[in-house]
Amino acid sequence: MSQKNSNDLQDLQYFGEYGGVNPSISDSSTYTFISAKTMFDTFEGNTEGCYLYSRHSSPSNLYLGEALAALEGTESANVTASGMGAITAVILQICNAGDHIISSRTIYGGTYAFMKNFLIKFGIKTTFLDITDLDAVANAITPNTKMIYCESVSNPLLEVADISALSRITKKNELPLVVDNTFSPLTISPAKLGADIVIHSLTKFINGTSDCVAGVVCGTTEFCLSLKDVNNGAGMLLGSTLDSMRAASILKNMRTLHIRMKKHSENAQFLAENFEKDGLRVVYPGLPSHPGHLTMGDQMNTEYGYGGLITIDVASLENANALMELMQERKLGYLAVSLGFYKTLFSAPGSSTSSEIPLEEQEEMGLGNGLIRFSIGLDDDIKRTYELMKKCLLDLNILDITSIKA
Numbered sequence: 001m002s003q004k005n006s007n008d009l010q011d012l013q014y015f016g017e018y019g020g021v022n023p024s025i026s027d028s029s030t031y032t033f034i035s036a037k038t039m040f041d042t043f044e045g046n047t048e049g050c051y052l053y054s055r056h057s058s059p060s061n062l063y064l065g066e067a068l069a070a071l072e073g074t075e076s077a078n079v080t081a082s083g084m085g086a087i088t089a090v091i092l093q094i095c096n097a098g099d100h101i102i103s104s105r106t107i108y109g110g111t112y113a114f115m116k117n118f119l120i121k122f123g124i125k126t127t128f129l130d131i132t133d134l135d136a137v138a139n140a141i142t143p144n145t146k147m148i149y150c151e152s153v154s155n156p157l158l159e160v161a162d163i164s165a166l167s168r169i170t171k172k173n174e175l176p177l178v179v180d181n182t183f184s185p186l187t188i189s190p191a192k193l194g195a196d197i198v199i200h201s202l203t204k205f206i207n208g209t210s211d212c213v214a215g216v217v218c219g220t221t222e223f224c225l226s227l228k229d230v231n232n233g234a235g236m237l238l239g240s241t242l243d244s245m246r247a248a249s250i251l252k253n254m255r256t257l258h259i260r261m262k263k264h265s266e267n268a269q270f271l272a273e274n275f276e277k278d279g280l281r282v283v284y285p286g287l288p289s290h291p292g293h294l295t296m297g298d299q300m301n302t303e304y305g306y307g308g309l310i311t312i313d314v315a316s317l318e319n320a321n322a323l324m325e326l327m328q329e330r331k332l333g334y335l336a337v338s339l340g341f342y343k344t345l346f347s348a349p350g351s352s353t354s355s356e357i358p359l360e361e362q363e364e365m366g367l368g369n370g371l372i373r374f375s376i377g378l379d380d381d382i383k384r385t386y387e388l389m390k391k392c393l394l395d396l397n398i399l400d401i402t403s404i405k406a
């Protein structure tokens with residue numbers, strides 16, 4: 001990648017009211033006007049720099065939005081109260097009753113449930129398919145199709161979408177390509193590869209401290225303004241508004257994202273390589289054995305590595321549960337959903353974050369019930385972590401049973 005978005009982010013400065021090095025937090029839900037005429041104009045969206053009511057916008061949310069637009073290299077960005085708040089607003093803004101969506105079948109469980117179970121209320125149908133099968137994607141387009149939706153690196157199977165190739169399909173058919181980039185901030189810049197709308201759950205890597213829930217929609221100024229429209233904007237009307245206090249704290253945490261991503265990736269790469277050598281069934285985009293390794297290599301910003309998530313298949317849910325409990329007991333991480341924390345987090349997606357997906361569909365997409373998803377932490381001594389994790393595997397006899405070398 002030629003121009004680094006992280007430089008734009010680095011140069012983005014906001015000062016507090018008294019010259020503070022962080023911007024002041026706007027601790028208000030509503031704003032006063034000297035003249036009634038200005039209030040009317042603001043309501044109509046005709047006054048730059050005027051605030052009306054904090055569901056519409058607030059200074060703190062705008063600062064965070066600008067930082068995220070700089071991160072993704074888009075014109076604009078709207079922050080939301082959760083990742084799902086961003087996803088649902090984007091879909092309901094673009095799709096009308098009876099429309100059609102093409103989506104990757106390996107996506108976040110909540111997004112899958114929303115498309116499959118909730119959008120049906122509006123007669124909006126989704127075709128779920130293998131997003132790496134580009135012919136299948138092109139062939140699924142109908143006159144009612146309104147968007148192609150995927151995750152750059154998918155949850156939980158870590159499939160890598162070829163965003164440039166998908167964007168050639170969407171551009172040819174004049175459809176928006178919507179990409180959830182939650183798993184790979186900085187590593188992949190979907191907008192630069194041709195995505196029209198980039199979504200994040202800020203709850204994960206971008207905030208990085210597992211203390212709040214938030215999301216963002218990055219896109220054109222036109223689209224972001226349409227979401228905020230008082231008469232028909234899904235962002236404004238569905239009401240998934242981020243609190244200003246949280247927006248301010250997320251912006252501060254974002255300042256160390258580049259350092260954290262490099263460390264998450266370095267640690268995950270080390271563990272993935274060593275566990276693969278030990279004969280475990282490891283999935284990590286940074287391994288040459290991963291089907292998306294080359295695609296990822298072509299589209300990534302190399303210095304941030306292949307990301308902080310790995311999965312290991314230990315053959316059965318019993319093994320997975322025993323291993324996770326033992327690792328937690330030995331302080332190697334927490335048995336918890338979510339990702340992007342300083343501590344390693346692990347869960348069995350089949351029975352937790354992807355449990356919305358029916359069992360037979362889980363099997364079809366390769367989501368076995370012995371699969372453990374790891375969000376690798378920022379451990380300073382990853383070699384020690386590796387040895388302690390391996391000891392857990394050996395003590396439970398899991399290494400011998402599941403080894404593909406055996």
Ligand SMILES: *Cc1c(COP(=O)(O)O)cnc(C)c1O
Pocket residue numbers: 082083084085108110111151155180182183201202203204213214215
């Ligand atoms: C967590 C997550 C979401 C949902 O975000 P929330 O902040 O929990 O609403 C969406 N997509 C992906 C890939 C996620 O990991």
